[in-house]
Amino acid sequence: MQSLMPTMDRYLEYVSVFSIILLSTALAGCPSKCICSKNKVKCVEKSLFSVPNFESLENEPDIIDISSNEIDYIQNFDFSFDKAKYVMILYLNDSKIIDIDDTAFKELINLREMYLSNNLLSDLPKNAFKYNKNLISLDLSHNLFRNMPKIISHSLKTLNLINSGIVNIEEDRFIDLPDIEYLYLQRNNIRIIHVDMFKYLPKLIVVELQYNAWKCTCETVEMFNYLSANSLVNIEEPFQCKTKNDFFITFFDNFGTKEPIKNLCLNNAHNTSYNFGGESEEIEEMEVDQEKLTKMLKGIIIEG
Template sequence: MDRYLEYMGLISIMLLSAASAGCPSKCICSRNSVRCTEKSLMDIPNFETLDNDPIVIDLSSNDIDFITYYALSFDKAEVVQILYLNDSKIIDVDDTAFKELISLRELYLSENLLGDLPPNSFKFNENLIYLDLSFNLFRKMPKIISSSLITLNLMNSGIETVDNDRFMDLPNLKYLNLQRNNIRFMDVEIFKYLPKLSNIQLEYNSWKCTCESVQMFNFLHTNGKINIKEPIQCKTENDFFIRIFDEFGVLKSVGDLCSQNKHNFSYNFGGEFNEIEWLPKRINQKEKIYKQTAESNIPVSQKKPEESQKLAKICDVSNNKCMEYCIEYVTTFRFSTYLTFFIILLFTFVIGFILGSLICGQRKSIAENNSASYNSLLKRDNIV
């Protein structure tokens, strides 16, 4: 019986060794996957020894700074369909790095340090349908060439400019996420290169308040490509944010302004229409201040301040709705304020002087007592 158990143990060890023989160190391999996450890898492991069919390769959360062609050109490369390279400190990618991954469908390159990408990076991946490039360091949107790509995620990637040729080679793109970047302008003509686009997310950017922006958003809304439930706003030169659509998808007063200036699409309406006015910090609490816009004479009154804040009412020009919010209240210094401050300072000085005198007197008394004690001791010594 003991010998039988020994044989079974040896067989199990041999089977386990055979199963892991083709798996790179620091990785865990199964029938259809290779997972090497959070292993502090500085290079992509050698996958030439793989015995399985790796449909999924996960290399996320490592320290790989550069992706070369040779790192991903191995015998089983044509089997890979999903590749995770997110959160791996990648700085650069070779223009043919993914060339051998001919079956690749999903590629995750988010949360890296990419500042640019070679245009041909995904040209040879004819089955690629999902590409995640979010949370990178692009200042200009990278040019991507892919005849198969359907979904492109570039959220929160520091993008400031989008050139007109960025979408020329993405004929099948349907979903585009450009949320939370620093984009100020996009030419409406860009979208003629995206005939199959069905949804684009552009919220939380710093769109310029010009009629060009209104024209672009109106085009996207009319063709059902944006979700108006998300805040579609533009930013004025004074750092105000104006909502272009209301909750029903109707162009607000900015639409009327652009209709009046339809021959000047660069017309900046930021100075003409401020949904939220700038309110001065120094305000006399007894008086009411009225703010007016170019579109309406709706007054904005300020109520009595409470402690360090003041309530202000701001009215929406287009639908006459008002909202209240708090602004910082700065006390106006007058003669009485300075007099009070002087009295407090004088009182503090007097108290300090009295306390100092008491302390000095107490120390002098202690010194005199010590001296008297010392003299009495000398007299005793002389008598003796």
């Protein structure tokens, strides 16, 4: 029995050395605090304050996940590493990002999906995604935009801006997004989108606009009628505007635009900015009797 002991000890020694060799091989070139496999680099919840140095990577990752960190700034060299061309999906969500350099993603030439949700972005450089010719999905939801950021992409198909604090959408914001099919803008503070802006989105399939602070104007009604007629919105969704008396008016019933709204807008077809919600300055300009207007709205007002 004693003669077997050296053999067993030697076996255990070999196993230990072999395990160390395998571990060293698996982690070769992998940044500290990250886990690397053949096709993925994962650095999640590591309290990182900057993007790790990927220059020494020996694997060819198609996914890099750096989510849930504390990286406030994405610099122009952060993703300029030798294996950047292999990356197809990049997670930078939940990382407290405030700013991004305009060429930060330039070397990610095969990037298809980008996740930047739940950050602190209030603006983006307009060329941020210009060089990502294969990008098809971009998630910018839950950020701090007031104005919808200017994005240039002729490949992007899905753009998510849910709950991003957007109030204004300037008239050039859709011009450089010709391939967009799915546009998510719900739960912002958008007041108006000019209907003509949608002509820049010829491939649009769905636009989600629920839970915004729409203006009670015929221009808003015209926009929703256009989107509904082209099957881009579902009129069963809660599309409402808010009056000066804090009432909510729904634009549609089961048959389309509610009759009182339709009649008001037909009678004021010469002025699409006509406000049927009773905002004082516009009502005075149009010389509309407030009491008569209130009676006409009784059938279409829903209390908030």
